[in-house]
Amino acid sequence: MSSPRTSIVWFRNDLRLADQPALAAAAKRGGAVIPVFIWAPEEEGAWANGAASRWWLHQSLSDLGERLIGLGSKLIIRSGQSLATLRSLIEQTGADAIFWNRRYEPAIVKRDTTIKETLRSVVAHVESFNGSCLFEPVHIKNQQGDPYQVFTAFWRACMKQQEPARPLSSPRQLPAPKQWPDSESLEALRLEPVVDWATGMRVMWRPGEMGAKRQLKRFTSGACAEYAEGRDLPDREGTSRLSPHLHFGEISPRQIWHAIRKRQGDAGEAAFEESAETYLRELGWREFAHHLLVHFPQTPSDPLREQYRTFPWARQSGEMLRSWQRGQTGYPIVDAGMRELWATGWMHNRVRMIVASFLVKHLLIDWREGAAWFWDTLVDADLANNTLGWQWVAGCGADAAPYFRIFNPVLQGRKFDRGGDYVRKWIPELKAMPTKWIHAPWEAPVAELTKAGVTLGASYPAPIVDHDWARKRALAALEQVKQQ
DNA sequence: TGAAATGTTGGGGCG
DNA sequence: ACGCCCCAACATTTC
Numbered sequence: 001m002s003s004p005r006t007s008i009v010w011f012r013n014d015l016r017l018a019d020q021p022a023l024a025a026a027a028k029r030g031g032a033v034i035p036v037f038i039w040a041p042e043e044e045g046a047w048a049n050g051a052a053s054r055w056w057l058h059q060s061l062s063d064l065g066e067r068l069i070g071l072g073s074k075l076i077i078r079s080g081q082s083l084a085t086l087r088s089l090i091e092q093t094g095a096d097a098i099f100w101n102r103r104y105e106p107a108i109v110k111r112d113t114t115i116k117e118t119l120r121s122v123v124a125h126v127e128s129f130n131g132s133c134l135f136e137p138v139h140i141k142n143q144q145g146d147p148y149q150v151f152t153a154f155w156r157a158c159m160k161q162q163e164p165a166r167p168l169s170s171p172r173q174l175p176a177p178k179q180w181p182d183s184e185s186l187e188a189l190r191l192e193p194v195v196d197w198a199t200g201m202r203v204m205w206r207p208g209e210m211g212a213k214r215q216l217k218r219f220t221s222g223a224c225a226e227y228a229e230g231r232d233l234p235d236r237e238g239t240s241r242l243s244p245h246l247h248f249g250e251i252s253p254r255q256i257w258h259a260i261r262k263r264q265g266d267a268g269e270a271a272f273e274e275s276a277e278t279y280l281r282e283l284g285w286r287e288f289a290h291h292l293l294v295h296f297p298q299t300p301s302d303p304l305r306e307q308y309r310t311f312p313w314a315r316q317s318g319e320m321l322r323s324w325q326r327g328q329t330g331y332p333i334v335d336a337g338m339r340e341l342w343a344t345g346w347m348h349n350r351v352r353m354i355v356a357s358f359l360v361k362h363l364l365i366d367w368r369e370g371a372a373w374f375w376d377t378l379v380d381a382d383l384a385n386n387t388l389g390w391q392w393v394a395g396c397g398a399d400a401a402p403y404f405r406i407f408n409p410v411l412q413g414r415k416f417d418r419g420g421d422y423v424r425k426w427i428p429e430l431k432a433m434p435t436k437w438i439h440a441p442w443e444a445p446v447a448e449l450t451k452a453g454v455t456l457g458a459s460y461p462a463p464i465v466d467h468d469w470a471r472k473r474a475l476a477a478l479e480q481v482k483q484q
Numbered sequence: 485t486g487a488a489a490t491g492t493t494g495g496g497g498c499g
Numbered sequence: 500a501c502g503c504c505c506c507a508a509c510a511t512t513t514c
Contacts, residue, residue, distance in 0.1 A: 232485085353485065392485090404514045405486050412486090471487085475514060 005031025006093055006177055007125075010038070010086065010100035014131045014249035015064045016209045017071070019167035021129035022099035029125075032177035034093055035068055037061060038086070039079040039189045045107030047300065047383050049191075050376035052345040053247075055198050056207050058191035060248050063208025065186065073174035076183040083115050087122065092181045096124045101131030101249070104290050105383045106297035132246075134164040134253045134283065137291040147295035149304075149398040154291060155284040167255045200343035201379065205244065212245035216256060220263045227275040234337075234348035235422035240279065243380035244346070246286070253283055289384035292398055300387045301368065303396035307481050311396070314364035323464050324359050325373055327426075330456075330463035332439055333413035334358045336426035343426070345379035350416055356393040357407040362470040364477060367394035395478075403478045406471050413439035429453075429460045 007026035014020055026033045041048035049057060065075040078085045086098065098119060103112070112128070119126045130136050135158050141147065148154035192198070206214065219240045223230055230238030245251045257280065264276045296304055303309060314320070323329050327338035337351035347355070352374075359370045367390040374390075375381045391397025395405075417423055420438035424431050430438060432452035437444035442456055442463060449456065456462045 350485085357486095401485075402514090406514090408487060471514095478514085 005029055005097070006034065006095040007031060007097040007099060008034045008036055008086070008089060008093070008095045010036055010098060011064065011075070012037075012100060012103055012249075013247065014101040014252075015060045016212070016250050016252070017064075017067055017170040018209070019131070019252045019255050020101070020170075020249075021131045021168065022101045022127075023171065024168045025099050025127065025129065026097065027171035027174060029097060031175060032093075033073060033174040034076060034089070034095065034177055034181065035064075035073060035174070036076045036078065036086075036089060037064075038082050039077070039191075040082045040085075043082060043107065043111050044105065047105065047107070047375065050378070050381050051193060052201070052377050052379045053375075053381045054191040055193060055201060056205070056244055056248060056345070056379045058186065058189070059205075059207035060250060061186055061191075063210070063250075067209060068174070071171060071174045073176055074180065074183070076181055077186055077189065078184060079189055082111065083118060086115065086119065089181055090119075090123055093177055097127075098123055098125070099127050099129065102128045103132070104137060104294050106293070106300075109294070109297075131252060132249055133290055134158070134257060134287055135161055137287070137294040140291055147291060148288075149292075151285065151288050151399045154288050155281065158284065158287060164254045164257050167252065167258060201345045204344045204346065205379065207244070207248070207250070209250045212242065212251035215240070215242055215245060216251060216259055220259050224260065224263065224279060225267070225272050225275055228278045231278070232350045232416050234351050235417055235419070235425065239349060240282075241346070243382070243385075247380050247382045247385075253286065256283065285388070286385060288399075289382075289388035292388060293384040296398075299391060299397065300371075300383055303394070304391060304398055305396045305400075308394070308396035311366075312364075312477050312480050313366045317363060317365050320363045320464060321359075321365055321369055323461070324355070324363060324365070328461050328464075329358065330442070330461040331358065331409040331413075332420075332423040332427055332430060332441065333409050333417060336417075336423045339426040341374075341377050345377065347378075348422075350412075351422075352389065353393060354407050354409055354412050356390060357405075358409055360390075360394045361406045361474040362409075362465050362467070364470075364474060367391065367396070403481065404475060406474055408467060408471075410440045410467070427460070 007029055009023050009026045017023060061075065068075050089095065116126055116128065140154060140157050142153065148157065205211065219242065223238050227238065230236065242251065242256065246253065260276050260280060264273060292299065324338060327335035327342065329335055333351065334355050337347050337355045341347040356370055359365050360367050371386050371390040374386055388397060392400050395401055395403035413423065420435045423438050430441065433441055433454060434448060437448060441449065441454060441460065454460055
């Protein structure tokens with residue numbers, strides 16, 4: 001008998017309908033399409049979704065489910081072992097094909113390899129696609145055939161590749177199977193917090209494919225034109241704010257790439273050109289991060305540079321770590337960033353560099369502590385980007401900042417939050433501080449502090465470490481690394 | 485996608 | 500007119 005074709009599309013971090021290669025392949029085959037999401041956090045290694053990430057995932061799955069209904073389909077939700085779940089779905093539905101888009105986290109690569117091998121003996125068509133990178137991470141190699149470890153060289157090699165393909169359009173409709181397999185409810189996954197702390201996130205974000213599209217439009221028609229300068233100013237919306245959408249695959253880098261290129265063509269001015277290139281380079285850093293994660297799979301837990309394995313991190317730093325996490329270090333730009341993170345699940349990239357540098361260099365706390373905190377609190381937490389970013393700041397990764405580059409939080413604040421508005425927004429207790437002192441309130445005359453209603457050590461903390469002392473201590477620690 | 489220390493230069497005040 | 504000093508402004512080196 002000739003049973004009708006049935007394809008399973010296994011959704012993962014690709015929660016969109018447009019430019020979704022696995023979905024497009026299933027739609028193109030003809031026959032029924034069964035979209036599935038499987039919640040299996042224990043398969044993520046040490047990197048199951050953090051709390052903020054779970055909140056986003058819930059909203060995004062909800063959105064995807066509705067959009068699939070719009071195509072005459074639906075999203076089947078399951079929890080449990082991925083392989084076992086897929087096998088039982090194949091059995092229940094008689095599916096003869098299964099498609100998904102690749103992920104690049106080491107534990108997931110390993111899992112998916114096994115799944116692919118196993119399912120090949122069960123169904124006729126098993127195929128994975130590249131849906132989340134502009135360039136397949138393993139295809140970029142230097143002349144010796146080794147992975148790149150320097151961004152500029154990596155990106156130059158990427159730019160010599162064929163331009164990323166044009167985005168695929170969304171299927172118009174998806175044929176349903178005769179009978180749908182069972183689905184759990186989204187609520188049953190318990191992704192949302194029990195105590196509702198997500199108010200700030202709901203205000204700032206709209207998870208899902210439409211939210212992503214809207215944000216892209218907002219960016220390409222706005223901040224993108226001044227990105228080269230605007231991206232460093234945290235008190236305005238000068239960055240794309242696409243990172244969580246990208247992480248969950250609500251939008252693909254290819255869609256972004258071509259949207260920017262199109263705007264470049266329309267604008268045709270040198271200034272826009274430069275800003276657009278600067279932004280595309282940031283997509284390049286994302287590519288580089290994935291490239292490194294694939295080729296150096298141990299880097300989420302181990303420094304890429306051997307000599308940092310025995311780095312003399314400060315002992316007994318629990319109190320200091322907590323001050324940093326809660327935005328109570330006494331350095332306004334650092335605290336503002338940490339509070340923005342806590343409130344919105346996101347932090348401006350310039351400020352990420354400052355707070356990360358502060359943790360690793362001023363407090364001499366292991367970068368992995370910072371990475372873990374970001375992992376739990378960021379809505380855009382992404383193993384490749386998080387790992388690259390922290391190792392870059394700590395100086396122990398690829399193309400890393402030399403260790404002796406130590407941000408001065410006061411100077412960085414004055415340079416990039418010139419008017420102090422970013423600090424005032426996130427640290428209300430400093431609202432009345434004059435701009436002159438806002439990035440270093442301890443330098444203000446007592447009269448100014450009184451007038452602003454600030455009592456250092458009471459209403460706002462005094463600096464938990466002295467900058468000069470901390471800088472010298474960090475440089476001394478570097479000496480130990482260099483000796484080896 | 486640093487900051488601090490150190491070096492150099494040149495204008496201006498002053499005797 | 501001249502030498503001297505001070506110091507801002509900029510450049511270079513060092514961490």
